[in-house]
Amino acid sequence: MNVWLEKQRHLIDFTLASLARRKTKNLGLLLAYAVLVFVLASLMLFTQALRSEATFVLAGSPEVILQRMVAGRHDLIPPGYIEKIGRIRGVQKQEGRLWGYYYDPVVNANYTFMARPANEVASGSIMVGATLARARGLAAGNVISFRSYSGKLFAFKVSAVLSPDSELLSADLVLLSEADFRAFFEYPAGYFTDIALSVANPQEVRKVAEKLSASLPDSRPILREEVLRTYQSVFDWREGIMLTVLAGAILAFAILSWEKASGLSAEEKREIGILKAIGWETSDVIRMKMWEGMLISLTAFLLGFIAAYVHVFYFGAAVFEPVLKGWAVLYPRFALVPTVDGLQVATLFFFTVFPYTAAVLVPIWRAAITDPDSVMRA
Amino acid sequence: MRRPSTLAFILLMVMSLGVIAIFAHSWQLTVTDQSRLQANRTLVTQLGLTDLALFSESRYTRHPSQADLHSALQDHPGAFDHFPTGSLISPPAHLTKTHERLAGKTTSPD
Numbered sequence: 197m198n199v200w201l202e203k204q205r206h207l208i209d210f211t212l213a214s215l216a217r218r219k220t221k222n223l224g225l226l227l228a229y230a231v232l233v234f235v236l237a238s239l240m241l242f243t244q245a246l247r248s249e250a251t252f253v254l255a256g257s258p259e260v261i262l263q264r265m266v267a268g269r270h271d272l273i274p275p276g277y278i279e280k281i282g283r284i285r286g287v288q289k290q291e292g293r294l295w296g297y298y299y300d301p302v303v304n305a306n307y308t309f310m311a312r313p314a315n316e317v318a319s320g321s322i323m324v325g326a327t328l329a330r331a332r333g334l335a336a337g338n339v340i341s342f343r344s345y346s347g348k349l350f351a352f353k354v355s356a357v358l359s360p361d362s363e364l365l366s367a368d369l370v371l372l373s374e375a376d377f378r379a380f381f382e383y384p385a386g387y388f389t390d391i392a393l394s395v396a397n398p399q400e401v402r403k404v405a406e407k408l409s410a411s412l413p414d415s416r417p418i419l420r421e422e423v424l425r426t427y428q429s430v431f432d433w434r435e436g437i438m439l440t441v442l443a444g445a446i447l448a449f450a451i452l453s454w455e456k457a458s459g460l461s462a463e464e465k466r467e468i469g470i471l472k473a474i475g476w477e478t479s480d481v482i483r484m485k486m487w488e489g490m491l492i493s494l495t496a497f498l499l500g501f502i503a504a505y506v507h508v509f510y511f512g513a514a515v516f517e518p519v520l521k522g523w524a525v526l527y528p529r530f531a532l533v534p535t536v537d538g539l540q541v542a543t544l545f546f547f548t549v550f551p552y553t554a555a556v557l558v559p560i561w562r563a564a565i566t567d568p569d570s571v572m573r574a
Numbered sequence: 575m576r577r578p579s580t581l582a583f584i585l586l587m588v589m590s591l592g593v594i595a596i597f598a599h600s601w602q603l604t605v606t607d608q609s610r611l612q613a614n615r616t617l618v619t620q621l622g623l624t625d626l627a628l629f630s631e632s633r634y635t636r637h638p639s640q641a642d643l644h645s646a647l648q649d650h651p652g653a654f655d656h657f658p659t660g661s662l663i664s665p666p667a668h669l670t671k672t673h674e675r676l677a678g679k680t681t682s683p684d
Contacts, residue, residue: 205577205579206579208578208579208582209577209578209579212578212579212582213578216578249611250626252611252615253611253614253615253618254618254623254624254625254626255615256615256616256618256619257618257619257622257623257624258622258624261624261640263640270640291622293622297633297636305630306630306631306632306633306636308627308630308636310621312621325627327627358617359613361610361613361614362613362614362617363627364614364626364627364628365614365617365618365623365626365627366617366623366627367627367630368627368630368636369621369627371621390640392622418624418639418640422639423624423625423639426638426639427626427638427639430638491582491586494586495585495586495589498586498589498590498592498593499589501593501596502589502592502593502596505596525630525631526627526630528627528628533603533607533610533611534596534599534600534603534607535600536596536597536600536601538597
């Protein structure tokens with residue numbers, strides 16, 4: 197075992213010395229390789245972290261949201277609608293929700309207004325998201341007025357600013373009392389925006405949705421699993437766009453590494469010829485080149501992956517932020533919780549380290565099995 | 575004088591330990607991270623939220639999970655999608671398919 201290990205160490209020593217002779221070329225390759233891994237790993241880590249955060253927090257959203265549709269558009273829930281649902285078995289709780297959008301011309305941004313019970317938000321006061329508070333320069337105790345869609349001016353006292361930790365969910369949120377909401381949007385009494393349903397048994401959610409569609413044909417039930425699926429696909433799609441943009445760079449690197457790995461330079465061929473002439477076996481030459489491929493690709497992978505982790509979780513993925521996060525006038529500030537998916541890392545490892553190591557072997561094997569004399573003369 | 579292989583091993587070992595530390599770090603969430611995530615989930619449950627406040631440009635991007643299938647195009651009949659997100663989705667196949675060439679094949683004149 198020790199003899200075998202010592203032999204490998206000598207081979208690695210020789211490989212490193214050989215690499216050092218073409219220092220600039222090999223360092224350039226290592227750098228390009230590491231940058232490619234960095235870009236791909238950053239993309240992977242960022243989307244994975246966003247995806248898992250969305251999955252975790254949205255797991256608390258209502259089991260079923262029931263909307264009413266009129267001519268393909270989301271319409272208000274009329275009085276008496278909620279009572280009809282109460283008769284469906286399996287529905288534990290149903291709650292009419294009041295929410296809507298408000299465009300604020302002061303900062304050219306859309307806000308989401310949401311009514312809350314009187315014990316949470318008193319009449320005449322509002323609670324606002326931290327991003328909105330920052331955009332409008334608000335703090336608890338300030339008074340802000342909004343002009344409603346009917347032209348009337350409403351003044352509200354900011355009772356609290358929601359925690360900045362929840363910006364990802366509450367950036368543009370304005371919570372106000374039901375009475376204020378109805379007065380501000382002139383919502384007819386007894387009407388709601390939609391209905392949130394709670395179903396006791398998770399196995400029954402689909403059945404409840406089927407029953408809802410059958411008994412209320414103008415309704416559209418949205419299940420929690422659909423909400424979660426939407427976010428999976430939103431981030432998958434954004435990752436896909438970024439990968440498409442990067443496809444050119446990935447292909448360029450594939451060509452570069454294939455060229456470097458599969459085409460032997462005259463100098464390398466002569467080196468192999470000399471090694472064979474002084475008594476190296478074909479297997480030794482192949483092993484040496486395999487070490488070369490592994491050392492370069494493994495160093496590039498580790499370097500690129502560590503740099504990507506630091507970039508995403510300590511520098512907020514500054515390089516890809518605009519594409520991956522999207523844009524909005526009210527953009528939440530948030531720090532992602534570090535998440536690494538072992539399978540994704542293994543896939544990245546497989547597709548970056550193995551092709552290069554394998555590409556190195558074919559030409560070496562071809563050069564190593566030919567006669568040393570003809571290799572040196574070529 | 576150290577052998578080059580020793581230096582290479584040390585370098586690879588340090589970087590491998592770095593990657594192991596990354597895995598350990600991501601699996602072992604800090605107390606702050608855990609309490610933040612839990613607080614956010616509680617907020618979602620309490621307010622009945624359904625979407626992340628990432629893209630507030632329009633209602634179908636602010637609440638993608640609640641938007642109906644045609645909300646991107648429903649501002650008026652034949653409306654174009656306003657936001658760049660829509661332009662990156664390819665049109666359905668039946669819209670891009672060419673018409674059947676019927677010249678000389680019909681029994682009755684056009």
